Amino acid sequence: MISMAHRVRDFGTTIFFEMTELANRHQAVNLGQGFPDFPGPDFIKTAAVDAIQHDLNQYAPGTGQPRLRRAIAQKMEDFYGLSVDPDSELTVTTGATGAIFATILGLVDPGDEVILFEPYYDSYLPATLIAGGIPRFYTLHAPDWSIDEAELNALFSDKTKLILINTPHNPTGKVFSRAELDCIARLCQQHDVIAVTDEVYEHIVFDDVEHWCLATWPGMADRTVTMSSAGKTFGMTGWKVGWAIGRPELVQSIVRVHQFMVYCGATPLQEAVATALQTSPDYYAKLAAMYQSNRDFLGDVLADVGLNPLMPKGTYFMMADISHLDFPDDVAFCRYLTTEIGVTAIPPSAFYHNPADGANIARFAFCKTRAVLEEAARRLTKLK
Numbered sequence: 001m002i003s004m005a006h007r008v009r010d011f012g013t014t015i016f017f018e019m020t021e022l023a024n025r026h027q028a029v030n031l032g033q034g035f036p037d038f039p040g041p042d043f044i045k046t047a048a049v050d051a052i053q054h055d056l057n058q059y060a061p062g063t064g065q066p067r068l069r070r071a072i073a074q075k076m077e078d079f080y081g082l083s084v085d086p087d088s089e090l091t092v093t094t095g096a097t098g099a100i101f102a103t104i105l106g107l108v109d110p111g112d113e114v115i116l117f118e119p120y121y122d123s124y125l126p127a128t129l130i131a132g133g134i135p136r137f138y139t140l141h142a143p144d145w146s147i148d149e150a151e152l153n154a155l156f157s158d159k160t161k162l163i164l165i166n167t168p169h170n171p172t173g174k175v176f177s178r179a180e181l182d183c184i185a186r187l188c189q190q191h192d193v194i195a196v197t198d199e200v201y202e203h204i205v206f207d208d209v210e211h212w213c214l215a216t217w218p219g220m221a222d223r224t225v226t227m228s229s230a231g232k233t234f235g236m237t238g239w240k241v242g243w244a245i246g247r248p249e250l251v252q253s254i255v256r257v258h259q260f261m262v263y264c265g266a267t268p269l270q271e272a273v274a275t276a277l278q279t280s281p282d283y284y285a286k287l288a289a290m291y292q293s294n295r296d297f298l299g300d301v302l303a304d305v306g307l308n309p310l311m312p313k314g315t316y317f318m319m320a321d322i323s324h325l326d327f328p329d330d331v332a333f334c335r336y337l338t339t340e341i342g343v344t345a346i347p348p349s350a351f352y353h354n355p356a357d358g359a360n361i362a363r364f365a366f367c368k369t370r371a372v373l374e375e376a377a378r379r380l381t382k383l384k
């Protein structure tokens with residue numbers, strides 16, 4: 001008799017799949033899934049076509065195309081002043097999610113504790129559990145999602161192997177401050193813990209807020225794995241080109257897992273991302289300005305219809321406080337919003353180990369064309 005492995009029996013389908021299925025059945029405007037519905041820039045698409053036409057179509061090296069690794073290393077130097085050896089301190093992965101899984105499986109032994117900030121990106125917990133790690137949760141609270149050092153320190157123990165930080169943070173839109181990163185760096189060094197930073201929204205920040213790279217902190221370069229990807233920055237989420245950066249011994253731990261997961265990603269897409277990373281720095285400022293305009297538009301819409309937007313400082317997600325509405329929880333609200341109003345949001349309780357902690361909020365994505373956001377606004381007026 002064929003049966004499912006115990007390690008995956010409790011995972012089920014993702015909340016994104018469930019809400020998208022519901023949205024499709026009711027022809028709702030889907031502000032749930034976090035992918036752009038508009039074309040990526042021509043320069044990156046042209047570069048991919050050129051790579052294919054020039055027959056760059058065979059396996060890439062397991063750690064990534066050399067040109068892409070050099071481009072990533074140069075970007076880290078240009079933006080953060082971080083010196084990275086592209087041959088030994090960097091590996092290309094199948095998106096940031098591939099980097100997350102390979103990093104956790106490569107570093108965490110059964111019984112090791114992993115500190116997660118919640119609400120968390122939904123792959124963090126399954127990756128930890130599959131590795132046999134024990135999750136320890138720090139719950140971020142609205143409206144400012146701030147960190148208390150004493151409360152965080154209480155989660156560290158002699159079993160703590162790593163702490164996973166997502167900044168800018170999905171789904172809250174929080175950007176970790178210098179003071180908060182100071183705190184994390186101090187605790188990591190005090191307890192001899194590895195920091196893993198997921199920085200895929202690094203170029204989507206607002207209101208003159210600055211994104212900081214934890215690996216640049218004194219004493220942190222040797223104990224930090226920095227992850228990012230091209231998907232969010234260039235609007236090509238389906239390409240799945242990500243990377244992980246760290247000292248050689250950390251990167252080798254990741255490579256040893258990733259090589260047996262997929263070995264490598266698509267060669268022409270890696271070449272195209274290398275070209276994209278070498279484009280004008282003006283692109284990043286325009287990207288942030290476009291998303292800030294969308295954020296401001298959606299924030300005004302939500303406030304106008306009686307929802308309470310929690311304005312993000314980064315990412316392309318916005319949380320809304322629904323505690324004043326007459327719904328038992330966020331799932332009921334999001335189902336009502338989809339079936340009766342025709343707009344889909346994500347219930348964030350799926351991103352908490354105790355769903356009740358997320359029962360009073362809903363997550364909206366604004367990585368959509370203005371026409372789609374305007375149609376959502378038109379439908380949301382029915383909430384009045």
